[in-house]
Amino acid sequence: MRNIIKLSSILTLVTAIAALALAGVNTITKPLIEEQMRLAVHNALLEVLPEASGGVCVDVGEKKGELFEAYSSPDTTGLAGFAFKAYGKGYSSTIETMVGLDLNGNIKGIKILFQQETPGLGSKIEEIKYGKSKPWFQEQFKNKNAERVAVDKDDGEIKSITGATISSRAVTNSIRNGFKKIKPRLEKIIKGEQK
C-alpha cells in the first residue's frame, strides 16, 4: 500500500512539473504562433487571388479568417473577388484549403493551408513536380467553376491522386460544399456592390 502511494505521488509530481513547463512555453509562444498563422493566411490570400495583390483583403466571415472580400485597390473600391477557407475530412486529418474566387464563382487558385495526410500518398495534394513551381494537384482547380468541381471518379474534371482518392476527394468536395454554403452571401455582397 505504502509503495503504491509513493509510486503514484512521484509520477504525479513528474507530470505536474511537465504540465507547468508546458504551460509556460505555451504562454510565450502563443502570440508568436498566432502571428505566424495570420501571415500564412495572408500569403495564401495573395497566392489564390493575385488580383488582390495591389489592393486589400477584408475579413467578412462570421468567424475570423473564414471569408474575405478582395479589392483591387487599397481603398476598398473595385471588388475583385472572394476567398474562403474550406475544411474537408481527409484520410488522417482535416484538410484546410484557401480558395480564391472571381465574381462569377470561378476558382482563381487554391492553396492547402493544413494537412497531415499519409506522407507519400495523401500528402501529394501539396506535391510540386520537378521543374515546376506550383503543386500540380492544386493547379488543376484554376478556372473551374466552384459549384461543379468534382474528382474524375465522381465524373468531374479533377484528376485524383493515385492511391489517395480520399484526400483528393476531401479537398475537392470541401471546396464545392464550402462554396454552396457561402453562395447566397456572395450574391448579396455583389448585389450591394452594383447599387
Added chain:
Amino acid sequence: MRVISEFTKGFWKDIPPFRLVLGLCPTLAVTSAAKNGLGMGLATAFVLVCSNVIISFLRKIIPSEVRIASYIVLIASFVVIVELVTQAYFYTLYEQLGIFIPLIVVNCIILGRAEAFASKNSVIYSFADGLGIGLGFTISLTVLASIREILGSGTFFGMSVFGKSYLPFSFLVIAPGAFICLGVLLAVMNVFKK
C-alpha cells in the same frame, strides 16, 4: 577521457540509424529532401539531449516501477516544446515536418537511450551520449536526405544541381528508394569497418 568517448561513439561506432538500427521510421519518411532531414535530425537531437539530461538527473528519484511512464511524460513534454518553438519561429519548417514532430515521442532512439544509458549513468555522460547520438542521427539523416534529393529531385537544399536537362531518378524520393539508399549506405559503411 570517458566523456569524449561517450560523445564520439555517436558519430561512427554507434551511429544511428546505421549502427543502432533504431528510429527507422522518421529516417525513411522525412529524408526526401536535405532540409527536412536536417530539421528532423536537429529536432530529435534537441529532444534527446534534454531527455537524457533530465532522466539521468532524476534517475535516483524515479522508482523503476514507474520509470517508463515518467520517461514518456518527460520526452513528450520536450517534443511539445519543440513543436511550439518551431511553430513560433520556423513556421515553414514546421509545416514541412508536419506530423513527424509529434512522432519524435515514439522515436525508439530516445526511449532507447533513456533506458539503456541515461537511467544508469551520470548527468555529464548522459549529456555527452545524447549530444553524440543526436548529432550522429542528424548527420545520417542529412547525408541520406542529400543523396535522395540530389539524385531523386536534382536539387540540394532546394537549389538546382544538374540544371534543367537532368531527368530525376524520382524512385529515390519515394519510400522504397529510402530503404535501398539506406541499405547501400550501410553496405558502404561495412566496407570501411573492415
